[in-house]
Amino acid sequence: MATAICIQNSALFMYVLGRADDALILGHRLSEWCGHAPMMEEDMALANMGLDLIGQARELYTYAAEVEGAGNDEDKFAYLRDVQHYRNVLLVERPNGDFAQTMMRQFFYSAFADCYWRAMMSSTDPTLAAIAAKSEKESAYHLRHSSEWIIRLGDGTDESHRRAQSALNDLWPFTGELFQANPEDDALFAGRIAVDPRGLLQPWTENVTAILRSARLTLPQSQWMQKGGRSGQHSEHLGHLLSELQSLQRTYPNATW
Amino acid sequence: MYTQALNASQSDELTGEDAAKISRFEARVAAEERIEANDWMPAAYRKTLTRQISQHAHSEIVGMLPEGNWLTRAPTLRRKAALLAKVQDECGHGLYLYAAAETLGTSREELVDQMLSGKAKYSSIFNYPTLTWADIGTIGWLVDGAAIMNQIPLCRCSYGPYARAMIRVCKEESFHQRQGYEIMVTLSRGTPEQKAMAQGALDRWWWPCLMMFGPPDQQSQHGDQSTRWKIKRFSNDDLRQKFIDATVPQARYLDLKIPDDNLRWNEATGHWDYGDIDWQEFNNVLAGNGPCNRDRLAARRKAHDEGAWVREAALAYAEKQKRKTTAAA
Numbered sequence: 301m302a303t304a305i306c307i308q309n310s311a312l313f314m315y316v317l318g319r320a321d322d323a324l325i326l327g328h329r330l331s332e333w334c335g336h337a338p339m340m341e342e343d344m345a346l347a348n349m350g351l352d353l354i355g356q357a358r359e360l361y362t363y364a365a366e367v368e369g370a371g372n373d374e375d376k377f378a379y380l381r382d383v384q385h386y387r388n389v390l391l392v393e394r395p396n397g398d399f400a401q402t403m404m405r406q407f408f409y410s411a412f413a414d415c416y417w418r419a420m421m422s423s424t425d426p427t428l429a430a431i432a433a434k435s436e437k438e439s440a441y442h443l444r445h446s447s448e449w450i451i452r453l454g455d456g457t458d459e460s461h462r463r464a465q466s467a468l469n470d471l472w473p474f475t476g477e478l479f480q481a482n483p484e485d486d487a488l489f490a491g492r493i494a495v496d497p498r499g500l501l502q503p504w505t506e507n508v509t510a511i512l513r514s515a516r517l518t519l520p521q522s523q524w525m526q527k528g529g530r531s532g533q534h535s536e537h538l539g540h541l542l543s544e545l546q547s548l549q550r551t552y553p554n555a556t557w
Numbered sequence: 558m559y560t561q562a563l564n565a566s567q568s569d570e571l572t573g574e575d576a577a578k579i580s581r582f583e584a585r586v587a588a589e590e591r592i593e594a595n596d597w598m599p600a601a602y603r604k605t606l607t608r609q610i611s612q613h614a615h616s617e618i619v620g621m622l623p624e625g626n627w628l629t630r631a632p633t634l635r636r637k638a639a640l641l642a643k644v645q646d647e648c649g650h651g652l653y654l655y656a657a658a659e660t661l662g663t664s665r666e667e668l669v670d671q672m673l674s675g676k677a678k679y680s681s682i683f684n685y686p687t688l689t690w691a692d693i694g695t696i697g698w699l700v701d702g703a704a705i706m707n708q709i710p711l712c713r714c715s716y717g718p719y720a721r722a723m724i725r726v727c728k729e730e731s732f733h734q735r736q737g738y739e740i741m742v743t744l745s746r747g748t749p750e751q752k753a754m755a756q757g758a759l760d761r762w763w764w765p766c767l768m769m770f771g772p773p774d775q776q777s778q779h780g781d782q783s784t785r786w787k788i789k790r791f792s793n794d795d796l797r798q799k800f801i802d803a804t805v806p807q808a809r810y811l812d813l814k815i816p817d818d819n820l821r822w823n824e825a826t827g828h829w830d831y832g833d834i835d836w837q838e839f840n841n842v843l844a845g846n847g848p849c850n851r852d853r854l855a856a857r858r859k860a861h862d863e864g865a866w867v868r869e870a871a872l873a874y875a876e877k878q879k880r881k882t883t884a885a886a
């Protein structure tokens with residue numbers, strides 16, 4: 301393997317890469333919990349969701365490599381790109397924090413992924429439609445699991461309520477970016493290759509607010525939304541995540557593992 | 558093995574129990590019948606099995622930590638997914654084994670508390686550090702390999718729930734073993750650095766793996782009764798020899814050197830002779846002085862303590878829901 305790769309621009313390629321990055325980074329975050337969860341059942345569940353996401357990432361990277369046609373593969377995309385070449389939303393690179401933070405992040409992302417992948421099942425791109433069909437089932441489970449926890453934590457004890465509310469306050473500003481469309485994506489939307497995420501905001505908001513209401517949690521006043529991940533402007537956290545994820549490939553260039 | 562600390566003294570006597578019941582029980586065991594949770598069993602049988610199964614469960618759970626140490630650094634996405642799936646399997650084994658132990662009348666909470674307080678043991682092997690990626694290959698190859706050697710006979714253990722748990726667990730362990738060996742094949746055919754990494758891992762893990770089978774037969778005070786009760790089918794030394802005989806050709810295929818200058822094929826016995834095991838080291842690790850004992854327990858305690866508010870929240874929520882349904886009824 302080379303020591304670093306640059307990425308070519310093409311709307312479909314960049315689009316698929318961004319979705320793969322979302323799945324990989326969130327899957328990686330979930331894998332950090334393994335062996336340290338609040339209960340063994342959650343060790344299982346978090347690993348399970350992490351595995352689904354890493355699986356989605358692999359399929360998407362493989363497809364991105366095919367679209368790009370430059371001889372790259374899933375591992376080159378994951379292990380040899382620097383921070384500024386990653387296109388994931390900022391939400392998924394947020395650190396795990398406590399269990400409430402992790403579940404709130406999962407809930408926001410899964411509520412998006414659930415309606416996103418369902419809509420993507422009718423993509424005119426057969427590969428994306430096939431990936432969507434599998435991912436939709438997985439996301440539906442992730443959404444159910446995380447929603448149940450948000451309700452339990454929000455309506456559990458005073459402490460769990462307090463932690464869930466502060467997770468909500470901290471992570472809410474990172475939800476807006478999920479619905480951001482890049483101008484380059486217009487052709488993909490027009491060709492019904494990809495769904496315009498702006499159209500998913502309303503169903504997402506309805507779904508999310510209903511769960512938050514059952515959890516007795518309140519939306520923060522401020523509607524300010526952070527963005528940047530989709531254009532390669534990341535938080536400080538991603539660099540640390542990548543330095544760990546990429547350490548072996550970077551230390552031993554050109555080795556096969 | 559995963560339950561090697563059982564080879565400590567045991568003072569249970571078959572006193573005060575109905576002699577007729579005992580002889581009926583022993584006849585059933587001798588006839589290879591399976592004992593089930595609701596069947597009558599001697600108190601000492603129940604106690605031995607509770608300890609053995611829960612120590613096995615603790616080992617699966619603590620065993621997540623050394624391998625979990627490489628989850629975020631696995632060198633390819635395929636390896637990352639496979640390792641995450643493996644560590645998840647180990648957690649499943651732990652849960653499955655706690656459930657089997659619970660059929661004997663002690664709750665999982667109580668068993669876990671015994672582990673967290675340091676009262677109950679887990680396998681000494683998990684008190685060694687995973688220092689390079691080759692350790693992940695070596696653990697799969699040797700640690701899961703040694704576990705299989707021990708657990709295949711346990712599939713015929715006289716206690717039904719344990720035997721059935723072992724059948725399911727063994728299938729997954731042999732998959733882990735193949736996966737680990739495949740990592741070793743890749744490394745040993747890789748760059749000189751990778752090959753050195755593989756040799757280094759074998760050097761560090763070989764002797765601790767041999768210790769997994771427990772003390773030599775002359776020192777094991779525990780074998781007799783467990784053998785009679787058909788919990789244990791082979792002695793520690795027999796299983797250890799079986800493991801060595803199976804592993805030597807595998808190491809040769811990898812072109813790696815087993816770190817034992819006394820390793821020699823014995824034409825007369827048809828087995829590999831091997832050098833002396835440092836039982837002092839083994840006893841030290843069991844006593845809590847291995848390189849990672851403190852870190853492992855600290856990590857499990859931290860997860861337990863920091864997760865307390867989550868478990869409390871789940872309980873509180875469940876109780877609220879129960880009150881609501883009773884109020885509505």
Ligand SMILES: [Fe+2]
Nearest residue numbers: 617646647650
């Ligand atoms: Fe296991």
Ligand SMILES: [Fe+2]
Nearest residue numbers: 559617650704
């Ligand atoms: Fe095991």
Ligand SMILES: [Fe+2]
Nearest residue numbers: 647701730733
């Ligand atoms: Fe295993």
